[in-house]
Amino acid sequence: MVPDELFDLIAFPDDSDVASVERQQAIEKSFSSIWLCDNCGRLLRETEDGVVASYVAETTPPRVWADFSDRDALGRVQLRHPRSVADINRQRLLLHPPLRLVLYGESGDECAGEANFGLDASGNPDESLWAVTLD
Structure with a gap:
């Protein structure tokens, strides 16, 4: 639900941008422009050019390629x-x-799981790393 033009700044900031005023304003702008439609229950957002965009929740989990041998x-x-x-x-x-x-791999195998934050070298959670517990 983050506007395309703000996505990289909000989701993947440089280390120097994490606490920046510009990033905080982008977060506030992206989420303050969203409202719930009373008729259909969809989330809506008006873009800067006046077009209303609708967001519909995806019901299937996203597929992500994985190297199943890379474990924490x-x-x-x-x-x-x-x-x-x-x-x-x-x-x-x-x-x-x-x-x-x-998750899917080279062999065509697929496996569902739950992603959480990975661990850094000292064993502490690291929000920039993803780790998946398989079902």
Whole structure:
């Protein structure tokens, strides 16, 4: 539901932009322009050119490519391979744990799971890393 022109600034900020006033204004702008339609129950947002955009929740979990052999200390599949990152960026996914995903790999295997924050080198949660617990 983040406007396209603000997506990268909000979802993937540079380290220097994380706490910037510009980023905070972008967040406020993107979420303050959304309202709920009383008739259909959809989320709506008026774009800067006056067009009303409708957002319909996707009912199927997003599919993301995964290297099933890349595991963290907890045995979760890590989504740090360039192909995984490309799938995440292409679909403009934001990680708000828990996030249901379907992972697929080279062999054609698919497996559903729940994405959460990965762990950094010292074992602390890192919001820039994704790790999936498979069902």
